Amino acid sequence: MKRIPSIMLKKPILLGSITFVVNLFISSIPVLILHEKHLEQNKNMFSISTLLDNQHLLEQQAIVNSALFYSFLFSITLSILIVFLTTFLKKSYLEVENLSHYDGLTKLYNRLMFMEIFQKEIQKVKRTKNHLFLVILDIDDFKPINDTYGHLVGDDAIKTTADTLQRLLRESDTIARFGGDEFIICIVDPDKEAASTIVNRILNEFNHKMIPVIRNNEIQDLQINLSIGYTAYKNEDDFKTMLQRADQALYISKEAGKNTATYIA
Incomplete structure (x- = not known):
C-alpha cells in the first residue's frame, strides 16, 4: 500500500483532472499531426482557392472534429472513473491503515x-x-x-x-x-x-x-x-x-x- 502515490489517496479530483489532461493530450496530438500532414498534401495538390472549397478537405475536417470530440468524451469519462476508483481505494487504504496503526478496542495507537x-x-x-x-x-x-x-x-x-x-x-x-x-x-x-x-x-x-x-x-x-x-x-x-x-x-x-x-x- 505504501507504493500507492499519496496523490491517489489525498486528492482524487486532482488525479482525475491530471488523467483527463494527459489522456486528452495523448489522444488528440496524433489526430492533429495527421490532419496537419493531410493539409500539406492538399496544398501541394490544389491551389489555395480550390483548397478552400475542397469537399474532400471538409470531409476530412469533419472526421478530425469527430475524433477530437470522442477523444474529449473518452478522457472525461476516464477521469470520472479514476476519481471514483481513487476515492474507493482511499477509503480502503484508510481502513487498513487504521487496523495497522490503531488498537481496535481503545482506538489508541498500537x-x-x-x-x-x-x-x-x-x-x-x-x-x-x-x-x-x-x-x-x-x-x-x-x-x-x-x-x-x-x-x-x-x-x-x-x-x-x-x-x-x-x-x-x-x-x-x-x-x-x-x-x-x-x-x-x-x-x-x-x-x-x-x-x-x-x-x-x-x-x-x-x-x-x-x-x-x-x-x-x-x-x-x-x-x-x-x-x-x-x-x-x-x-x-x-x-x-x-x-x-x-x-x-x-x-x-x-x-x-x-x-x-x-x-x-
Whole structure:
C-alpha cells in the first residue's frame, strides 16, 4: 500500500483532472499531426482557392472534429472513473491503515506504531534540550476482574482506563495500548519533572476511578487502580533499554503493593 502515490489517496479530483489532461493530450496530438500532414498534401495538390472549397478537405475536417470530440468524451469519462476508483481505494487504504496503526478496542495507537513514534522522538531529543520519558502502566488485578465479572467488563475497564488517560494527558504526549491491560506513554518536555507531575495526576485520578458493573443482578462499583513504572532517556538509550527499565520499575510498583508508581533513572 505504501507504493500507492499519496496523490491517489489525498486528492482524487486532482488525479482525475491530471488523467483527463494527459489522456486528452495523448489522444488528440496524433489526430492533429495527421490532419496537419493531410493539409500539406492538399496544398501541394490544389491551389489555395480550390483548397478552400475542397469537399474532400471538409470531409476530412469533419472526421478530425469527430475524433477530437470522442477523444474529449473518452478522457472525461476516464477521469470520472479514476476519481471514483481513487476515492474507493482511499477509503480502503484508510481502513487498513487504521487496523495497522490503531488498537481496535481503545482506538489508541498500537504497540508497533508507538515504537515507531518513540524511535523518532529519541532522534529528536538528541538534538534538543528536552527530556524524554517512557511510562508503562497496567490495571491492578485485571485477571480477577475478568474471572469475576467476565470479559465484557474487562473490556469496559480497559476502555475506561484508555479514555481517562487520554483526558489526563496533553496533546504533546503519546499514548498506546501496549497489549492486554498494559498502556505505554511517551512524554517529551523541557521540564525534568514533567513525567512525575503527569504520573501523580494519573494516580490521583485512579484513586477514585469506578465503573458500574452488574453482579448477582445488583449494580456494583468496580474500583480501577493502576501500577506505574517510568524512566528517562539517557545517552545511548534506545526503546528496548528504556522499556527494560520501565518494566523493572513497574515490577517494583507491583511488589510494593500496587496502586503506586516507581521511577528508575
